[in-house]
Amino acid sequence: MTQIAFIGLGVMGAPMASNLINAGHDVTCFTRTPEKGRALVEKGARMAGSVAEAVQTAEVVITMLPDSPDVQAVVLGEAGVLAHAARGTLLIDASTIKPETSKAISHAATAQGIRALDAPVSGGEAGAIEGSLSIMVGGDREDFDAALPTLRALGSTIVHVGPSGAGQTVKAANQLMVAGHLQLLAEALVFLDAHSVDLESAINVLGGGLAGSTVLQRKSPNMLKRNFTPGFRIDLHHKDLGIVIDSARAAGVSIPLGAHVAELVASLRAQGAGGLDHSALLLQVEELSGRGRSELDEHRS
Structure with missing residues (x-):
C-alpha cells in the first residue's frame, strides 16, 4: 500500500483515483469541487482541504488537471506541491500540457529533491474507468521504475518514452x-x-x-x-x-x-x-x- 495524493477529480481523475483505491492504496484527494469526491470518500478515500494538506504525508502525488496554467499553479505555487511535499516524493503529472511546462516542472522539482514524471494518458473516460489507459511517461528511468506499481492500477500499456517532456x-x-x-x-x-x-x-x-x-x-x-x-x-x-x-x-x-x-x-x-x-x-x-x-x-x- 502506497500513500497517494490525487489532485483533480474530473471526468478522468475520479475513476483513476477510484482504481487506486481498488488496488489497495491509501488515497487522499483534493479537488476545488468537493462534491466530486463524495463517491471516493464512500470507497475509503480521504478528502483534503488544500493541496498542502493532501501532499504533506504522500509518497506519490498524482495531478490530473485541465491545462498548463492549472498544473503550474498546483505544483509551483506557494501553497502547491513542491512547497509542501517531502523530499523524495514522486510527482506524477497525468495532465495533458505543453512539453515545455513539464520540463520546467521537472527542473523545479529536482531542485526541491522531488522526483517528477510527465505521464499523460490516453483511452478516454472508458479507459480510465476500466483501468486500461495507455500511459506515456517522460522522465528519469529509475523514477519510472519506481512509479510502475502505482501506474499499473491505472493502465494496461505503460511505456517510458524518454526524458522529461517526452511523455507530453x-x-x-x-x-x-x-x-x-x-x-x-x-x-x-x-x-x-x-x-x-x-x-x-x-x-x-x-x-x-x-x-x-x-x-x-x-x-x-x-x-x-x-x-x-x-x-x-x-x-x-x-x-x-x-x-x-x-x-x-x-x-x-x-x-x-x-x-x-x-x-x-x-x-x-x-x-x-x-x-x-x-x-x-x-x-x-x-x-x-x-x-x-x-x-x-x-x-x-
Whole structure:
C-alpha cells in the first residue's frame, strides 16, 4: 500500500483515483469541487482541504488537471506541491500540457529533491474507468521504475518514452491522430448515410478491416445514437491541438492534415459546441453537407 495524493477529480481523475483505491492504496484527494469526491470518500478515500494538506504525508502525488496554467499553479505555487511535499516524493503529472511546462516542472522539482514524471494518458473516460489507459511517461528511468506499481492500477500499456517532456510530446502525437480519426469517421458516417447504407452493419465490417481502430470501436456507438455527452470535450481537444500546432512549429515540422483538423475543431468550438464530446465533429460534417436540419443548433451555447 502506497500513500497517494490525487489532485483533480474530473471526468478522468475520479475513476483513476477510484482504481487506486481498488488496488489497495491509501488515497487522499483534493479537488476545488468537493462534491466530486463524495463517491471516493464512500470507497475509503480521504478528502483534503488544500493541496498542502493532501501532499504533506504522500509518497506519490498524482495531478490530473485541465491545462498548463492549472498544473503550474498546483505544483509551483506557494501553497502547491513542491512547497509542501517531502523530499523524495514522486510527482506524477497525468495532465495533458505543453512539453515545455513539464520540463520546467521537472527542473523545479529536482531542485526541491522531488522526483517528477510527465505521464499523460490516453483511452478516454472508458479507459480510465476500466483501468486500461495507455500511459506515456517522460522522465528519469529509475523514477519510472519506481512509479510502475502505482501506474499499473491505472493502465494496461505503460511505456517510458524518454526524458522529461517526452511523455507530453507523445501525447500530442496521440491527440493529433485521434482528431484525424474522429474527423474521418464522421465523414465516413455521413458518406455512408447519404448512400442509404445500414450504418451499424457498415461499422461492424469496417472495424474488422484495416480501417478498424480504437476510435472506431469506442466512439462510433454513441455517434450512431447521437449521444454527445462528453467523455472528452471539444474544448479540451482544441487545447491539445494548440499544443500540437505550437510544438510542430517549434520543430519546423509540417502537419498539413493535422492543421486542417485543428481548424475544424476550432470552428466547432467557436459555434458553441465546446462542451460536447469530440465525436460531435459528426454534427459539423452533417451541417457542411446540408444533410437535413443539423442538431448543432440545439447544442450552441
